[in-house]
Amino acid sequence: MIDIHCHMLPMFDDGARTIDKALIMAKTAVENGITKTVVTPHHKNGMYDNEKRKVEAGVFTLQAMLDKNNIPLELIPGQEVRINGDILSEIDQGKITFIGKSSNYLLLEFPPMFIPTYSEYLFVKLKERGIIPIIAHPERNQVFINNPNRLIQFINEGALGQLTAHSYLGIRGKKIKKISRQFVAEGLVHIIATDAHNEKKNNFCLGEVYTGIKDEFGLDKKLRFEHNAQAVVAGDRVNR
């Protein structure tokens, strides 16, 4: 399995606190059937800035440690970019990390309580550049929860949605569990990821969620989610 959202890089953000913790996270991911992880430290969220060069250096170092410790996990550089007014200029400056080989998938996070007024404009500008925003955990944004039409607008304009495994399992509460199913049913999320911040075993519950998706929504839906995680990393088209 492929995880496209994980805070495994040590001492980059509120994810792994030490190298040892990062190694435990990696081991736990592997034990749970994950073979590739896109590491996505927070960027521009008001607490943490992790520009592309720093992320790539972090991946290089941690990958070497994984290899040395015989932990068979492939790391791929990424970022979880908090939506902000500087994204376009940061792209021009080479500070933004796109996921995978195609250089056009961007994991983008909204603040939990609102949608900035310039968001639609920004999405249009990203689209003009061939960049596909993947909205991180829309099921945790109050505006999307209360008015899924706002999410539909972004998805119709070409954005993708990334559901977090915890949300589906109900670990973040009943309301988020319910809206997660609604988003899956309505095709508003296209990829499932862990968003793991520490080594707790149930952070890496992708397999459990895929099984749940198969049971509740059918095999086709499950295969579609699995395919899409691969497609993002490979730079291929995602199935909507």
Ligand SMILES: [Fe+2]
């Ligand atoms: Fe995250």
